[in-house]
Amino acid sequence: MSEKGIANKLLLLPSSLVIGAFVIVPCALVLLASLASISDSEGWVFALDLSNFARFFSWFYIERALFSIGLCMMVVVISLLLAYPFAYFLSGFSAKVKNIWLIYILAQLTLSEVLIAFSWQILLSRKSGLSNILVSLGLFDKPFAMTPSATGVLLGLVYLVIPFMILLLYPAFSRMDKSLVEAARTLGASPLRSFFTVVVPTTKSAIISSSVTVFVLTLGAVIVPQVLGAPKHWTLSVLIMDQAVFNSNVPFASALAVVLLLLSGGVIGTIFFLGKGKTA
Amino acid sequence: MTFLRRIYLALFAVYLLGPIFVIAAVSFNAKKFLAFPPRGFSFRWYVEIFAAEEWLTSLTASLTIALSSATLSVVIALPIAYVVWSRNLRYAKALLSLGIAPFILPPVIMALAFLLMFSSIGMYGWAINVVIAHAVFLLALPLVTISLGLESVDKELVEASRTMGATGWTVFKTVIFPIAAPFAFAGFAFCFVISLNEYIIALMTVGFTVETLPIKIFNALRYGYSPVIASIAVMFLVINVIVFSLIAKFSNLPRILGAQE
Structure with a gap:
């Protein structure tokens, strides 16, 4: 048995080294760097300096953080409303149709954020965009550019996360006991009524966990806000990248990353804590 | 309800596939500038991926x-x-x-x-x-x-x-x-x-x-x-x-x- 124990440890050794060196150490470095001081000669030196966090607590960055949270919450609500019925119908499709849809949704889900941003840039442009359709419907006089704008960012982000929302909700529907809906219908409930009184309540925990996941996912988007929005529409993730790559201010980028980590970790933690408290 | 369901599914499919369809249409454009609906039809932008170093x-x-x-x-x-x-x-x-x-x-x-x-x-x-x-x-x-x-x-x-x-x-x-x-x-x-x-x-x-x-x-x-x-x-x-x-x-x-x- 002890021989087996050693064999197992040997088996896990390479993976442990990789995870130690490339997950734990890098994350620890971010924490350390967030407390570093900026020095003129060496770029930055490790210290116990809270000035990077102090800089975050200025109205400019607080406003950016609040904007990011508000934007992500709107994206979650809209994508949930759009995707929820589809995920429900998807679970009822025949195996073949379902597989085709799943393949397409996965293909769109993994499509680069750069390409999603590009396609919405075209859709929202003056020359060949959606505004031309609005003009031909007689709603506007002449086509107009819809970017950069907060609406543009919102539209791009919702499109980006819709496939995730569908795939996160879908397992709950596939597990749902469909005879419950039939029972409600036999007892005289209308389709809409049975949907809201049977289907929605039984998938409540899936709604919560999918929303949280999509919230964190949206918080991580870096390209859509840059391509479809002006700098005033940038989210925390974009600011982190901007500080690290284009301003070479790694300590401040790290402090912002710690804030983002606490924010996303906090949201995940709170929701799951609340969820657990209710079921217990 | 089946009617509502059909309309919703159709609209949703258009929403998901629409942007992809627009990109696909643009990619077969014969002209260098962005045009939708596309002008002409050509594979030149696909050839370009492999031709341009x-x-x-x-x-x-x-x-x-x-x-x-x-x-x-x-x-x-x-x-x-x-x-x-x-x-x-x-x-x-x-x-x-x-x-x-x-x-x-x-x-x-x-x-x-x-x-x-x-x-x-x-x-x-x-x-x-x-x-x-x-x-x-x-x-x-x-x-x-x-x-x-x-x-x-x-x-x-x-x-x-x-x-x-x-x-x-x-x-x-x-x-x-x-x-x-x-x-x-x-x-x-x-x-x-x-x-x-x-x-x-x-x-x-x-x-x-x-x-x-x-x-x-x-x-x-x-x-x-x-x-x-x-x-x-x-x-x-x-x-x-x-x-x-x-x-x-x-x-x-x-x-x-x-x-x-």
């Missing part, structure tokens, strides 16, 4: 990175998932959670972490960095799929073959591997596709030395519109569809996605 270099770099990081990711994940399944060790379970964590966080955090890591050990900008970074960032995918695959191995079958004198390696080769392999392949394929499309981690680990395709596209976007981007988008979507069709063919797609059939 700058695009081909990026494509080759992206494919190499995606293949290597997906392989590395599966190699790291396999022993962890295996030991969790066979021995249920607490240490292995901790490794599993640590391996999944990077994928859940906003990617920019891990991107910054990798940037710091590689620059402090003097490897800043090395091409290998993005392979390691992607393999670690995407570790969650093979970990989850391989664990799912192993769960479907009947432990009594393993016991039976042991009783009949098979060694650990033989059991792995003849019983465990054939059942778990399609799921390991699914993990590999997921990693491959996401690595191919990933931007921020690639940018922050090798952005100034290797131009992967997403980085190249983003840089091109900043300097204005290029129809080649549209043809690349279509090509990427086709690659993604092929990969996921393969997964659907060789293993159980709904099950990998967590559904109960």
Whole structure:
């Protein structure tokens, strides 16, 4: 048995080294760097300096953080409303149709954020965009550019996360006991009524966990806000990248990353804590 | 209700496919400027991907990175998932959670972490960095799929073959591997596709030395519109569809996605 124990440890050794060196150490470095001081000669030196966090607590960055949270919450609500019925119908499709849809949704889900941003840039442009359709419907006089704008960012982000929302909700529907809906219908409930009184309540925990996941996912988007929005529409993730790559201010980028980590970790933690408290 | 349902499904399909359809239409445009509806029909922007050296270099770099990081990711994940399944060790379970964590966080955090890591050990900008970074960032995918695959191995079958004198390696080769392999392949394929499309981690680990395709596209976007981007988008979507069709063919797609059939 002890021989087996050693064999197992040997088996896990390479993976442990990789995870130690490339997950734990890098994350620890971010924490350390967030407390570093900026020095003129060496770029930055490790210290116990809270000035990077102090800089975050200025109205400019607080406003950016609040904007990011508000934007992500709107994206979650809209994508949930759009995707929820589809995920429900998807679970009822025949195996073949379902597989085709799943393949397409996965293909769109993994499509680069750069390409999603590009396609919405075209859709929202003056020359060949959606505004031309609005003009031909007689709603506007002449086509107009819809970017950069907060609406543009919102539209791009919702499109980006819709496939995730569908795939996160879908397992709950596939597990749902469909005879419950039939029972409600036999007892005289209308389709809409049975949907809201049977289907929605039984998938409540899936709604919560999918929303949280999509919230964190949206918080991580870096390209859509840059391509479809002006700098005033940038989210925390974009600011982190901007500080690290284009301003070479790694300590401040790290402090912002710690804030983002606490924010996303906090949201995940709170929701799951609340969820657990209710079921217990 | 069926009527409402039909309308909703039709509108939803238009919403999902519409933007893709517009890109596809633009990619077959004969003219250099952006035009929708397209003027003329031509494959020249598809030819351009392989004819123009700058695009081909990026494509080759992206494919190499995606293949290597997906392989590395599966190699790291396999022993962890295996030991969790066979021995249920607490240490292995901790490794599993640590391996999944990077994928859940906003990617920019891990991107910054990798940037710091590689620059402090003097490897800043090395091409290998993005392979390691992607393999670690995407570790969650093979970990989850391989664990799912192993769960479907009947432990009594393993016991039976042991009783009949098979060694650990033989059991792995003849019983465990054939059942778990399609799921390991699914993990590999997921990693491959996401690595191919990933931007921020690639940018922050090798952005100034290797131009992967997403980085190249983003840089091109900043300097204005290029129809080649549209043809690349279509090509990427086709690659993604092929990969996921393969997964659907060789293993159980709904099950990998967590559904109960």
